[in-house]
Amino acid sequence: MDAFQDLLVDGFSRVEEGVGAVLEGLTAEQLRWRPDDEANPVGWLLWHLLRQQDAQLAQLAGQEEDWVQGWRERFDLPYPPDAMGYGQEAAEVGRFELRDTGLLLGYAGAVHASTRRLVEGWDAQDLGRVVDDAWDPPVTVGVRVCSVLEDALKHLGQAEYVAGLARRRG
Numbered sequence: 001m002d003a004f005q006d007l008l009v010d011g012f013s014r015v016e017e018g019v020g021a022v023l024e025g026l027t028a029e030q031l032r033w034r035p036d037d038e039a040n041p042v043g044w045l046l047w048h049l050l051r052q053q054d055a056q057l058a059q060l061a062g063q064e065e066d067w068v069q070g071w072r073e074r075f076d077l078p079y080p081p082d083a084m085g086y087g088q089e090a091a092e093v094g095r096f097e098l099r100d101t102g103l104l105l106g107y108a109g110a111v112h113a114s115t116r117r118l119v120e121g122w123d124a125q126d127l128g129r130v131v132d133d134a135w136d137p138p139v140t141v142g143v144r145v146c147s148v149l150e151d152a153l154k155h156l157g158q159a160e161y162v163a164g165l166a167r168r169r170g
Contacts, residue, residue, distance in 0.1 A: 004127065008119045011149045015053070016112040018156045019046055020105060021023050022163050028099040028164035037090060041162045044096040046104050047075070048085030054111045060141055061118045066110040075084035076102055090116060117158045138159075 022042065023031075029045040040048075051067060058065040072081055078095045085093070098104070127142030 005119050009116055012112060012115045015152045015156055016108050019108040022159050023101040026163060027103060031167040032097060035165055040093055041096060042159045043091050043098045045155050045159040050107050050111050051084035053100045053148055053152050057115055057118055060144060067089060068116055071107050
């Protein structure tokens with residue numbers, strides 16, 4: 001692999017590993033716990049970061065999201081089929097219900113495997129391909145991928161923080 005591929009695979013590997021670390025030993029109650037009625041629970045934060053990574057990178061690749069390959073049905077969330085959490089109101093977030101951390105771990109593994117295949121298939125020229133010319137400067141594959149990774153890492157940090165609070169509550 002080229003150096004840029006190594007860096008991206010490493011960055012997204014840290015997301016997948018981080019999801020597992022956050023979930024380790026977390027109870028179903030802690031997965032759904034919210035610091036207040038407007039806050040996002042750990043489970044929702046992890047689901048959202050995986051959904052945005054899955055959806056945005058699948059779009060870049062012109063392929064189907066992992067979400068629609070059986071994960072949507074397994075999660076059985078009370079959201080529209082294409083929901084990924086973006087723009088959800090606090091009440092919608094509050095309906096998030098998940099008792100099995102294994103689902104999040106499995107989905108994280110599937111999304112990471114797809115991400116890795118995508119990154120390994122690129123060459124350096126692919127990073128400069130414009131994917132959204134509505135911005136000035138236009139958004140390239142490289143810029144979009146960095147944005148997806150940044151968003152995933154931010155949400156992972158939020159999930160780590162909320163999980164820590166949930167664990168401290170007892």
